[in-house]
Amino acid sequence: xxxxxxxxxxxxxxxxxERTTEKGSVxxxxxxxxxxxKLKRDKMKTAGEKIEYKxxxxxxxxxxxxxxxxxxxxxxxxxxxxxxxxxxRMTALKKRERKDKRKAADSDKxxxxxxxxxxxxPSN
Numbered sequence: 001x002x003x004x005x006x007x008x009x010x011x012x013x014x015x016x017x018e019r020t021t022e023k024g025s026v027x028x029x030x031x032x033x034x035x036x037x038k039l040k041r042d043k044m045k046t047a048g049e050k051i052e053y054k055x056x057x058x059x060x061x062x063x064x065x066x067x068x069x070x071x072x073x074x075x076x077x078x079x080x081x082x083x084x085x086x087x088x089r090m091t092a093l094k095k096r097e098r099k100d101k102r103k104a105a106d107s108d109k110x111x112x113x114x115x116x117x118x119x120x121x122p123s124n
Contacts, residue, residue, distance in 0.1 A: 001058070001065045001066070001067055002064075002065070002066050002067070003066075003067050003068065003069070004066055004067070004068050005068065006068050006070055006074055006077075006078050009057065009059075009066060009067070009068035010078075010081050010082065010085060012059075012066050013026070013028075013059050013066070013082075013085060014085055014089070016059060016061045016064070016066075017085070017089035018089075019061065020061050024061055024062065025061070025062070026059060026060070026061050027059065027060050027061075028057065028058070028059045029057070029058045029059075030055060030056070030057055030058075031055070031056045031058075032053055032054070032055055032056070033053065033054055033055070033056040033069070052071065052072070053072075054069045054070060054071050054072075055069070055070045055075065056068075056069055057069075057070060057082075
């Protein structure tokens with residue numbers, strides 16, 4: 001696994017999405033982390049030092065795995081860039097079909113006269 005800085009990570013993530021456009025998937029996982037071992041965290045807690053938690057972001061396409069650590073200071077910028085990449089690259093998702101209330105009501109009204117007309121027998 002390759003750990004990159006946030007900007008090269010976003011560039012490589014874009015490349016992964018481009019490679020898997022025709023066939024394949026990209027999995028992205030998020031996890032909070034302090035980037036310290038448990039032993040170091042315990043020592044820092046007992047010493048009263050503040051532990052800076054970061055967000056660990058991993059991405060894989062099945063062949064290559066990349067990751068990055070995003071701190072509190074870079075979080076807003078990273079999140080906006082990440083969201084932009086996801087919006088542009090998730091083109092295979094289908095938009096949800098919604099029924100319009102008026103159309104549904106009109107179709108119900110149209111069905112009712114058909115039932116009434118079939119119930120009335122024409123006289124010769």
